[in-house]
Amino acid sequence: MKIESLDLFYLSMPVIADAPDGSQDALVVRAEAGGYIGWGECEASPLTSIAAFVCPASHSACRPVGDSVLGKTISEPQDIARIAAALELNSMDLLQTAHTWSGIEIALWDLLGKKLKEPVYRLLGYPQAYPKRPYASMLFGDTPQETFGRCRKAHDAGFRAVKCGWGPFGRGSVKQDADQIMAAREAIGPQATLLIDAGQIWGEDVEAAASRLPALEEAKVAWLEEPFHGSAYAAYAGLAARSNAVRLAGGEASHNEFMARHLMDYGRVGFVQIDCGRIGGIGPAKRVADRASRMGITYVNHTYTSHLALCASIQPYAGLRDHSICEYPVSPQAVAWDMTATHLLPDSNGEIRVPEAPGLGIDISIEGMRNYLVDAEIKVNRQTIYRTPSLT
């Protein structure tokens, strides 16, 4: 069958707050082929990604993303990889490509799973999917007391793993950071998993990060996430060499498989965090999971948005039993929640599972999406090259 249409829908909350909350807008992709429909989501700037989809070509290695996908044949997983390889050459010089393609690639897996009547994880070669333990991801409070309150709330809600990040962390003294970390540990008790996200605060400064290691070790923190710029591999390796119990985590910004590999090979992270909505979709994420597994590195999804994105991001490691932790969007904005009719809810063990249904197994809510649909239009030389498609 041929890919007959690709529609990009820009959704947004009415007002975007100046906060590090990536669930405030969304770019959703609908793919159609052979009577089947697949859905995917980009973790990206919607308007910029739409422009990359429709822009006029600049030259033979800077073509719009749509050119390499529309009208192409898709009947098995290898077809998705083949389209991705062609796109990589055709749009080599278009930087936004990977973000735009990610949502399309996910939609194609969803569509193919529906056609072949298999969950995506099985198309990836996994005989079965294992449950994942969601962690509650939250910002540090302005004070240790505030952090304690937030973590206690997550603990009381049943979360057995909690991540605190950003906010004042790394901006004050070593003592202030230690107090924040201890407050989080006290709130969730000695058994729960505690994760800390430094939000790249130390740039490339290994000493600044290393000065926090004693508190992190005392609080039995499982990972320290993004202490440095995402590409500062030497800094990662330097800190990893000085850390005993605390392993490093990173990789969310990877917009190709190489970046994730480099963070493992050169940066020596213990956890590699992949967002399928950025890295080019489910295919490259699966290859990262394979490699992580061989190297003794734990694969984790990165998801801060919808349950469509969540379900897509779990597929690449759904079949890896020992890679059990999972990022879970605890309090997404309404747009991210409402756009799907079904959700991945924790069971009585506090664990989540990908659906045993064809494709991604998540039902889209057309009604839910319509409430947040942004009307966008792009014209070049008076010709409309993009207009928000109708949502029916």
Added chain:
Amino acid sequence: MKIESLDLFYLSMPVIADAPDGSQDALVVRAEAGGYIGWGECEASPLTSIAAFVCPASHSACRPVGDSVLGKTISEPQDIARIAAALELNSMDLLQTAHTWSGIEIALWDLLGKKLKEPVYRLLGYPQAYPKRPYASMLFGDTPQETFGRCRKAHDAGFRAVKCGWGPFGRGSVKQDADQIMAAREAIGPQATLLIDAGQIWGEDVEAAASRLPALEEAKVAWLEEPFHGSAYAAYAGLAARSNAVRLAGGEASHNEFMARHLMDYGRVGFVQIDCGRIGGIGPAKRVADRASRMGITYVNHTYTSHLALCASIQPYAGLRDHSICEYPVSPQAVAWDMTATHLLPDSNGEIRVPEAPGLGIDISIEGMRNYLVDAEIKVNRQTIYRTPSLT
């Protein structure tokens, strides 16, 4: 003074050919502050880069590029670095950012040089600028005979260095590639510098690339450019270890300083090629040049477009006497030639020099630009957020 306005102009040839010729369109930036005007150019998809400049924010780390620049203070070089650092945090999750910012950053250097009455290279700390030896960059012909003809033409035009690339190279047998390389060498004589560009043809396949080394060495090729995917550092290092005389070159796609550093540190290239229109402008390129110089690696500009881009791309290594080779756009499309009133023409020694004039020292041709101006418009919820500015 404050940055009062930033205007982005999308220029294009009337028809874009399906050829690897990056001079067919352009995104030109005009910056105004304190009565001064600076010009820069992005080496990027124009429409996508414009969208990244004006798009609505998605969250606090995915803001439009314009937000971090407009209205900011600029009075010395450090101000440009400060704006770049803020932008890196504010637009961390907007992938196209570096391509959009590159042209703006260049315009700010041009503006600042005019204000401070210094050529940009002097603002970068170089006491003087040295001449550069331009190489003629061309595609391989379909046959060795055709390649011979093209190279002979460049030789007769006075070029003492020639680069052949893409076309059939790497797509046929080892013998066919050897014949192509030898034809180029014969055409330019034993003294001229010969460079070969493989255009990433071997992906990560070190053996395929290594099988071409004997012919490359016999023809005394100075560099083999982009044998692999730009991020395949391990493949680069693997080939470098097996090569005696031929050094590797790469780096043109670097969209941040880290990528160029990694290619030097992990990929062991002998030449690092930087496009100021992609890496984030002149500032990060200068830091790469400093590092290359310390490591015994030769810095080279990457430029396939206008003389505005050419002049910007030479500034970061203008003061490095031993780094003398320079990419020179030999037969750019009319849009790339006509947009400037002045050009960097080879002197009687066949060498070029950056102008000893304030800023970049290149005069823009408003008339020339106007002939290629694309009328573009972007609306979000019926509000026009971008419309091609008037060019006066």
